[in-house]
Amino acid sequence: MAIQTIGVVGAGSMGAGIANLAAMNKFNVILNDIEERFLDGALKRIDKFMSKSVERGKMTEEQKQEAFARIQTTTSLEEMSGADVVIEAVLEDLSLKKEVFSKLDSIVNENCILATNTSSMSITEIASATKRPERVAGMHFFNPAQLMKLVEVVRGYKTSDETIEELKALSKQLSKEPVEVKKDSPGFIVNRIMIPQFIEAIKLLEEGVASAEDIDKAVTLGLNYPMGPFTLQDYAGVEIGYHVMEYFKEEFNDNHFAPPQLLKQLVRAGRHGKKTGAGFYDYE
Numbered sequence: 001m002a003i004q005t006i007g008v009v010g011a012g013s014m015g016a017g018i019a020n021l022a023a024m025n026k027f028n029v030i031l032n033d034i035e036e037r038f039l040d041g042a043l044k045r046i047d048k049f050m051s052k053s054v055e056r057g058k059m060t061e062e063q064k065q066e067a068f069a070r071i072q073t074t075t076s077l078e079e080m081s082g083a084d085v086v087i088e089a090v091l092e093d094l095s096l097k098k099e100v101f102s103k104l105d106s107i108v109n110e111n112c113i114l115a116t117n118t119s120s121m122s123i124t125e126i127a128s129a130t131k132r133p134e135r136v137a138g139m140h141f142f143n144p145a146q147l148m149k150l151v152e153v154v155r156g157y158k159t160s161d162e163t164i165e166e167l168k169a170l171s172k173q174l175s176k177e178p179v180e181v182k183k184d185s186p187g188f189i190v191n192r193i194m195i196p197q198f199i200e201a202i203k204l205l206e207e208g209v210a211s212a213e214d215i216d217k218a219v220t221l222g223l224n225y226p227m228g229p230f231t232l233q234d235y236a237g238v239e240i241g242y243h244v245m246e247y248f249k250e251e252f253n254d255n256h257f258a259p260p261q262l263l264k265q266l267v268r269a270g271r272h273g274k275k276t277g278a279g280f281y282d283y284e
């Protein structure tokens with residue numbers, strides 16, 4: 001199947017980035033969110049990203065305009081009927097994702113692939129909200145989706161080989177490097193490794209072993225990571241890690257994954273990271 005039109009549901013950090021990436025790679029994009037203001041915000045961020053690319057000589061103004069023109073925005077999920085693949089990027093909430101998948105299943109054509117950008121949750125469970133579990137899979141991008149090279153293509157229990165192959169091919173068309181996650185396991189590969197590191201970093205901070213700045217410095221210089229754990233959580237959205245920890249705790253039946261108290265407090269206080277002006281660090 002030749003994929004021409006990609007639907008993206010949820011126009012937040014990830015949805016906007018994925019829509020931008022798809023448009024820059026010459027796909028038509030239908031970008032959906034629940035309110036116009038979220039779509040306007042997404043278009044502004046897309047415009048900003050591409051303007052910087054033009055400044056840096058990575059694309060021409062004409063290419064930017066062409067890519068922009070390929071993105072159609074809508075608050076009506078019905079308009080996903082024209083999509084060959086839909087990538088869901090709503091909040092990390094299992095019941096919300098299932099509701100979106102159930103609706104999409106009755107809107108899109110029968111061959112359409114329904115992919116989720118979930119950071120951790122069960123593809124099999126999300127697929128169970130549809131009558132096409134063989135056409136449902138994880139397509140996990142990293143932030144910012146325009147730049148980060150990796151895509152985890154994740155198999156649910158009933159995902160067909162054809163669906164996996166098509167999503168791997170699509171990832172390459174989007175200039176990404178896909179890896180196949182062969183089993184539907186919480187957090188897939190990257191978050192399974194990263195979340196315990198976040199937990200240990202927050203515990204070190206809580207125990208007063210070192211400051212956030214010094215933990216970040218130690219990890220960047222000592223492990224050669226591009227960002228330390230606090231800078232990265234603030235960048236990704238502090239609440240995302242929190243939801244993933246809660247999910248790991250339940251799924252693995254292991255309290256070791258429980259979100260540390262400090263993280264809970266930040267989430268409760270609305271300190272969700274850079275996008276809210278504060279997280280582990282202050283930005284304003």
Ligand SMILES: NC(=O)c1ccc[n+]([C@@H]2O[C@H](COP(=O)([O-])OP(=O)(O)OC[C@H]3O[C@@H](n4cnc5c(N)ncnc54)[C@H](O)[C@@H]3O)[C@@H](O)[C@H]2O)c1
Nearest residue numbers: 010011012013014033034038089090091092118119143236
């Ligand atoms: N932020 C990251 O670093 C990152 C990386 C990889 C994957 N993810 C995953 O991507 C998903 C989105 O994360 P995000 O950081 O972009 O979140 P976000 O909060 O920035 O955006 C979520 C968007 O979904 C919209 N939304 C909510 N309900 C909706 C509905 N019913 N229909 C359409 N839109 C709806 C919201 O209005 C919001 O604009 C999550 O599952 C997250 O775990 C996030």
